Amino acid sequence: xxxxxxxxFHIPYYDCDTTGSLKVPTLIKxxxxxxxxxxxxxxxxxxxVSSFGLTWVITHHDMTIERLPKADExxxxxxxxxxxxxxxxxxxxxxxxxxxxxxxxxxxxxxxxDVEARKMGSVREEIIAPFESEKIKRIKRAEKIPxxxxxxxxxxxxxxxxDIDGNKHVNNAVYLEWMMDGLTFKELIERKPVRMxxxxxxxxxxxxxxxxVTSQSITNDHGTVHHILSNNExxxxxxxxxxxx
Amino acid sequence: xxxxxxxxFHIPYYDCDTTGSLKVPTLIKxxxxxxxxxxxxxxxxxxxVSSFGLTWVITHHDMTIERLPKADExxxxxxxxxxxxxxxxxxxxxxxxxxxxxxxxxxxxxxxxDVEARKMGSVREEIIAPFESEKIKRIKRAEKIPxxxxxxxxxxxxxxxxDIDGNKHVNNAVYLEWMMDGLTFKELIERKPVRMxxxxxxxxxxxxxxxxVTSQSITNDHGTVHHILSNNExxxxxxxxxxxx
Numbered sequence: 001x002x003x004x005x006x007x008x009f010h011i012p013y014y015d016c017d018t019t020g021s022l023k024v025p026t027l028i029k030x031x032x033x034x035x036x037x038x039x040x041x042x043x044x045x046x047x048x049v050s051s052f053g054l055t056w057v058i059t060h061h062d063m064t065i066e067r068l069p070k071a072d073e074x075x076x077x078x079x080x081x082x083x084x085x086x087x088x089x090x091x092x093x094x095x096x097x098x099x100x101x102x103x104x105x106x107x108x109x110x111x112x113x114d115v116e117a118r119k120m121g122s123v124r125e126e127i128i129a130p131f132e133s134e135k136i137k138r139i140k141r142a143e144k145i146p147x148x149x150x151x152x153x154x155x156x157x158x159x160x161x162x163d164i165d166g167n168k169h170v171n172n173a174v175y176l177e178w179m180m181d182g183l184t185f186k187e188l189i190e191r192k193p194v195r196m197x198x199x200x201x202x203x204x205x206x207x208x209x210x211x212x213v214t215s216q217s218i219t220n221d222h223g224t225v226h227h228i229l230s231n232n233e234x235x236x237x238x239x240x241x242x243x244x245x
Numbered sequence: 246x247x248x249x250x251x252x253x254f255h256i257p258y259y260d261c262d263t264t265g266s267l268k269v270p271t272l273i274k275x276x277x278x279x280x281x282x283x284x285x286x287x288x289x290x291x292x293x294v295s296s297f298g299l300t301w302v303i304t305h306h307d308m309t310i311e312r313l314p315k316a317d318e319x320x321x322x323x324x325x326x327x328x329x330x331x332x333x334x335x336x337x338x339x340x341x342x343x344x345x346x347x348x349x350x351x352x353x354x355x356x357x358x359d360v361e362a363r364k365m366g367s368v369r370e371e372i373i374a375p376f377e378s379e380k381i382k383r384i385k386r387a388e389k390i391p392x393x394x395x396x397x398x399x400x401x402x403x404x405x406x407x408d409i410d411g412n413k414h415v416n417n418a419v420y421l422e423w424m425m426d427g428l429t430f431k432e433l434i435e436r437k438p439v440r441m442x443x444x445x446x447x448x449x450x451x452x453x454x455x456x457x458v459t460s461q462s463i464t465n466d467h468g469t470v471h472h473i474l475s476n477n478e479x480x481x482x483x484x485x486x487x488x489x490x
Contacts, residue, residue: 012274012275012278013278013281013411014271014274014275014277014278014416014418017406017407018409018410018411018413020411023407026259029257029259030257030259032259033257033258033259036258155403156403157403158400158401158402158403158426160422160426161262161425161426161428161430161433162262162268162422164263164430165263166258166263166265168263171259173259177405177407180406181403181405181406183406185406185409185451185452188406206430207430
């Protein structure tokens with residue numbers, strides 16, 4: 001429905017894990033870059049959004065992975081701002097291999113945050129119109145993340161300088177890095193993620209103390225549930241479904 | 246003296262810090278990728294090196310930074326294996342902007358590690374000959390890293406899954422990430438590194454507990470000294486000289 005935009009990426013091996021598969025958090029960064037490039041092309045780049053005192057933030061990701069890109073592979077990422085309502089914009093990303101076969105899709109929900117107040121603002125027509133998305137009334141319900149069960153792992157997380165992005169808070173992709181890091185090295189080598197849901201509740205800024213908690217999912221034997229906590233609040237929740245690698 | 250090889254890089258903003266400057270650890274990864282591409286071109290790629298039971302490791306980096314690349318900038322990295330002796334190979338990297346002006350240089354020392362024994366091996370002619378480097382007798386002395394003074398910061402470091410590379414140990418660029426993370430967010434925003442020395446003494450593998458210690462340098466008011474410790478051993482030492490950003 002909305003305008004489409006495609007960017008080509010060559011996967012450098014240093015963005016891959018020790019088995020040569022692209023780091024999923026970096027894939028998310030590539031996707032978000034693609035939507036940023038579309039915004040630039042349509043004249044509604046970040047500076048324009050900032051002129052309203054606003055910035056894009058992400059509230060949900062829902063990713064389905066058939067196959068992860070490998071080191072040196074060439075992929076395309078296509079993005080499309082499909083629809084929006086008063087508070088949210090719904091965007092789809094499709095990753096294809098060099099044959100044009102779909103490897104990965106991600107549906108993401110974006111919102112606009114007031115930079116000063118650090119609160120959600122409503123979607124402005126000036127910002128969204130160029131994408132030619134469909135205006136809808138309803139709030140789409142994201143697939144529910146299962147509740148956290150008995151923790152199998154709990155980790156203090158040290159926020160690193162580079163975890164912080166231009167919005168002065170922890171970048172959305174970094175939460176997934178923290179969540180996946182709730183598994184052991186052996187588990188991460190032997191499994192591959194096939195589905196991934198993240199819900200962002202509250203931003204985290206540099207200097208906060210952060211804990212990551214991991215449990216098995218009560219809904220699926222091959223799923224794990226992840227909470228990222230700070231100041232006794234659940235800042236982000238995640239669900240990852242795994243297949244043997 | 247040796248053959249030169251050049252690769253072009255476009256800097257994605259997600260490899261930059263919150264001020265839009267390229268992450269220095271990622272720059273190192275780009276440099277090492279460039280030397281890897283040269284090895285491939287010359288038919289002495291990693292698989293060939295592995296066939297001798299060996300893998301390349303790095304013992305020293307010495308980087309001088311005039312200006313860091315910015316998000317969306319195009320740069321070239323040129324590398325040249327200048328010389329080698331029985332145990333070490335000396336390689337230079339030069340980063341240039343789109344005008345051809347030099348922004349950064351790095352001199353690095355490589356050695357070959359026996360993968361099974363995790364010990365240094367001697368340089369084999371089959372592996373080094375294609376680079377047409379000069380064979381030298383002497384061991385080059387790297388510039389000395391000043392001793393650690395009174396610690397100003399000490400941090401436990403949690404090794405993340407992606408800190409580990411194909412050699413099953415912490416990637417050389419990650420140490421710099423840990424060292425720079427010994428400064429505060431405010432310091433890292435206000436300063437830029439202009440010189441960087443790292444000496445690698447001992448590899449670190451997943452699951453080890455690691456501590457990073459930072460002090461001012463006794464040799465230079467604008468310098469910091471960094472030790473990365475594990476099992477009471479200094480696994481890496483670093484010196485970073487800073488200028489106001």
